[in-house]
Amino acid sequence: MPATPPTEDEEPNAPAQHRKIPRLDGHGRTMIAVTVVCVCLAAATLVASALDLVGPAHDAGATAGRAAPVYQDPAQPVPARVADLLGRMTLEDKLGQLAQVDRAALTSPQDIAAYRIGSVLSGGGSAPADNSPTGWADMYDGFQSAAQATPLGIPIIYGIDAVHGHNNVRGATIFPHNIGLGATRDAGLVQAVGRATAEEVAGTGIDWTFAPCVCVARDDRWGRTYESFGEQAEIPTAMTSIIGGLQGGDLGGPTSILATAKHYVGDGGTSGGRDQGNTEISEAELRAVHLPPFQAAISQGVGSIMVSFSSWNGQKLHSHGRLLTDLLKGELGFTGFVVSDWAGIDQIDGQRGFTGAEIATAINSGIDMVMVPTDYRQFLQLLRNEVDASRIPIERIDDANRRILTKKFELGLFERRFTDRALTPTVGNQAHRDLARDAVRRSQVLLKNEGKVLPLAKGGGKIFVAGKSADDIGLQSGGWTISWQGSAGNITPGTTILQGIRKTVGSGATVTYNRDGTGIDSSYRAAIAVVGETPYAEGQGDRTGAMGLDSADLRVLSRLRASGVPVIVVLVSGRPLDIAAQVGGWAALVAAWLPGTEGQGVADVLFGDYNPSAKLPMTWMRNVAQQPINAGDGKPALFPYGFGLSYAGRPTSPPAQTAAPAQTTPPAKTTPPAPRPPAQTTRPPQATPPAPTTRPPAPTTQAAATTQTVGTALCTFRYAVSNQWQDGFVAEMKVTAGAAPVSGWTARFEFAGDQAITNAWNATVTQSGTQVSATNQDWNTTIPAGGNATFGFQATYSGTNPPPTTATLNDTTCTAD
CATH class of the missing domain: 3.40.50.1700 (Glycoside hydrolase family 3 C-terminal domain)
Incomplete structure (x- = not known):
């Protein structure tokens, strides 16, 4: 089917904000013209095959008597396919993979092939003239046809803000925004919402969503507060279960789409709640409050992470190599790719538009794909200049390509580049609407x-x-x-x-x-x-x-x-x-x-x-x-965090009957992900299974019982499980110092059951049998008098999952808080 052609009437001075294309298609080229384009693209593919320029396996194939290139062979390991393709790519091919363009800004679909563009997106409201599931699928297939005409036939990856359902598409199921889903405290329900959303997105051909937002909103004046699951890290961390729903048990499944954890990092903590503002906090607070959901997302195998427009203590995140490369890719071992926000590189120097220096800063800082929605020609030229001048090392370009291509192979785009029309009727189907209704009542x-x-x-x-x-x-x-x-x-x-x-x-x-x-x-x-x-x-x-x-x-x-x-x-x-x-x-x-x-x-x-629950x-x-007001800050609330009434004397509502919506593929496997090693690139880890929906996971339900000691306590501890499923859980421990500060700390506790820690953050955690030791990292060495340090971990268990009842801080016995 031909693509719906984009419009060319965008206001050139529109603000550089994330995905803001308000207009719709206008001039409507004739079907004859689009057909001619498709014929030309098909002819170009045949010419490429005749010249023995490698094309996609299912189109050009191998010449007679010659084996197909490794990258075209789905039986080969993904790293081998990536290496083979990378070795065949020209510099123009590689630079094009780093560019993401809004569909409405393309002069014509042929520019995808001409400029080797690696990704297209739909900004908010950037929809085809036929804003129906079929209209979207036709548009997507047209763009993939254009990409097919390149010598190597590298497919595009198409991104969209499906943030509460496939919300740009008329007729799609629209789920509650994240603030409502966070109120449910039900990670299993949220995973089911992700699975239903993925099915509807896949039904229009699209393979990538800029979701979930795992920000921790600390100031309700912020206009993105509803995109946050909650003001404490425990809720967004637990709700990263949605990633397992979006990406499925196998990223290559027909209804799996790539997820994006956003916006890295601290966007919910800006001073005054100002959007794209400045988060003025210590590194310890950044790590303790805003980083845990991203750590959990990485454990879930999230495929991409989007950088925040905001700054941390005055430095734009789009230029923050320490946070993007050293922390995210190094310390946390993130192996997916990092994408900028809408024209985010334009803001690095504080001036309108982008420069070669800003491009070099962003890519050298760790951004792999640049959302450059409109000025893609200028971007690619400036990018080429920076590489030619060695201001961006070719090794950095290759690393970015390797990360992007890995996800394209894992998604199966080289084998299935066009919409599976059998999935299109899932958009807005009754099973998904039933699930959404259940999510609504659970969020009240x-x-x-x-x-x-x-x-x-x-x-x-x-x-x-x-x-x-x-x-x-x-x-x-x-x-x-x-x-x-x-x-x-x-x-x-x-x-x-x-x-x-x-x-x-x-x-x-x-x-x-x-x-x-x-x-x-x-x-x-x-x-x-x-x-x-x-x-x-x-x-x-x-x-x-x-x-x-x-x-x-x-x-x-x-x-x-x-x-x-x-x-x-x-x-x-x-x-x-x-x-x-x-x-x-x-x-x-x-x-x-x-x-x-x-x-x-x-x-x-x-x-x-x-x-109501x-x-x-x-x-x-x-x-x-x-404002800002948050739990634990001592300000008297009208209704405190965690408050909610039920109807007294009435039976508790039954668990969700729609927690596993009707599927066109087998459900995600029910084993939690193992910690993801940095070198793993062949396959994403499996999705974390849903938490039981018979009771929402509440961080206080498994608080350790108090064990009093004689005299004044020198320290206290609080242990809480924020998410639990059949054989795994996520927990957090907070240790609070007494009247004297603690410099250099180790907290120790003993599990009362068969629990085994698999991944941890904010501390170096080791385990020997049932004994667990957590030691400070270099950024949270000191606990001030009366202050606290918090660390978290993911673990497995069998049988029951009882909490520890005692803990020590530097060998001093603490009482439970």
Whole structure:
């Protein structure tokens, strides 16, 4: 099928932000012209074969009586195939692999072959004119056809922001944003969401998503707060289980796509919550708070990592060789490839646009693929100049190519470069929508329930529903939905919260809806106000002033309260809002976050078909002046981190029945990944299996019992399991010094069961039998008086998994905290 041609009407001065192409295809070339292009591309492939220029195995093949090149042979090990292909590539071939271009910026599909471009992406809203699953598949196949015309036939890898489902595609299943998934504390459910998303993405041909965001959001003013699973590292670390869903048990599977952990590192900790700002913290805090989710992602075998726009103590991450090469690729052993953010290299010197010096700085710092969305010709010329002048060593170019090509081979792109059309009907199918509905109801946090007004009875009487977010798919889905910033309205198929309410009530009940709250009187038994934020994404979502409800919402709430009817507020938002002044007048409050297309899940909680179980992944402020506010900082919260009510006297809701959505391929294997050695390039580790959904993994459920000692404790410890599955778990230990500082420390404890540590971070951890020793690293040598050090690890177990009950710090016995 021919590609849908890109437009050429992009505003040249659009801001250099991550994937922001707001326009759609416009001029619509004729089918005849596209057919001519395809014929020319096919002819070019035949000519290449005739000239014995190596082409893709399933197209040109080997000449008569001659064996196919090693790189074309899928039976060969991936490192051998990479080495063979690398040896055949010209410098132009190699430089092209480092470039990623937005689809709408390509002058024509032929530029992919002419400039040897290695990757294409769709920025937020950069969609084909036919924004349907078939339209996307046609577009993707057209671009792969163009890449096929190069002498070596190296396929492109196509990236997209599928951050809560395949959210750019009309008709796809839109899942709750990460803040809602973090509230579930259910790593198994999140892995299932990743698996469903991968199936829908693969159904349009695309093979790479810029997800998950594993940032730790520390300031709710930040416009990307909803992209974070939680304010403490424990939740984003556990939720890296989504990587196993996206990449599957085998990265080469037909419904497996490459995952991306982003944004490395510390983007959730910028001063003032400013997007692309400066994270001004110590290295110890960076490692303890922001690094663990990336360490877990690497253990999960994540294929790519995206660099943050932000700075760390004044230095842009895109230029930070110590963090990108020494720490990420060296210390942590990351063997995938590092991709820049949208035009991220442009910001290194603080001036508009990019220079050869910025290109050299970024690539020498460790960036392997540069997202240079529009000016790809200039980029490739400047890159060539830097290599020719030896300012970028050819060894660095080869290393970047080796990392990128490895993933292309592991994904099977050389053998299956076009869309499997049998997968296209998975986009938005009922099994995935059922899973999304379950994710929605598991993400609802019940914050207030005065007089047990919830759950509402389904039958009898009248219920009044009001608020701008009650009957609006766009508002309840938020940003990164169809377009980059999102929008109000009927932007994609789904069930609104109002529709869910109407489907749930019995025949004896009446539901009246008025957006503005007009028409209510005392004859109604309850009023449901669905209010909150309007859609936004990065940059435009930053809140530097007020963070309360808008005037329209406040007027609706005032009308409802004046009726004397109990008011139940459903808050649709991407973060906690400043509501302390109003909440006293509400009978009930439910934090619905940004639930996506399946609003029925909200109704399931309101009417008791599901007993709410979610807990706050963020501390809820009393007022905006408290920002930033996080657990443990001593600031009094309106609702603390981890808070969430359930319906008393009602049975606990059953585990998810849709935790393993209908699949077109076998499910991921249920063994956790072994620690990934730096040299491993032939195959990604298998996905971490889902955590049990009978109980969400909570870090406090396995805290060690206190063992008191005589006199004043000189140190304390806290041990917590943040994620657990059938035969493995992730745990964290915090040791706190007493009245005197500790310089150079070793913490020791003994496992009470058959546990074996396989991977650790923030300390050098060794194990002999059941005895475990954790020693400081060079950046966290000293624990100040009353201060603490935290380290984490992944481990296996058999039988039960009891926590240690005692620990020592430098041979001094500590009490449990």
